[in-house]
Amino acid sequence: MPTRLGRTPWEGSNRRGRLPDDWAWRCRETFRVHGTICHWCNAPGADEIDHVKRGDDHRLENLRPIHSWRTPQRCHVAKTAIEANAARVPLHRPKGKHPGLM
DSSP: OOOTTSSOTTTTOOTGGGSOTTHHHHHHHHHHHHTTOOTTTOOSOOOEEEESSSSSOOOGGGEEEEOOTTSSSOHHHHHHHHHHHHHHSOSSOOSSOOGGGO
16 A cells, blocks of 8 residues: 555565565464554554664564554554654763854
């Protein structure tokens, strides 16, 4: 399903190629253990698996159910946007006074 920009959510991503060969099993196991309660909003109906800590840690301990972009809650979209925005923020400010304060 295309987004408002006319692209699918995964278009241009290499994420799927970085998933382990047993990803389908990991998804089933995560749903078996946690059900369909979304770890982001705590409501039922989660239909995707999310990496709690972003990155390529595919251990079951780091996987939880979450609502996809296909649901009204769109928790995965919101969480990803927050993480992407946080990644753009510098971790520290340069030393010295701001040039506008000199």
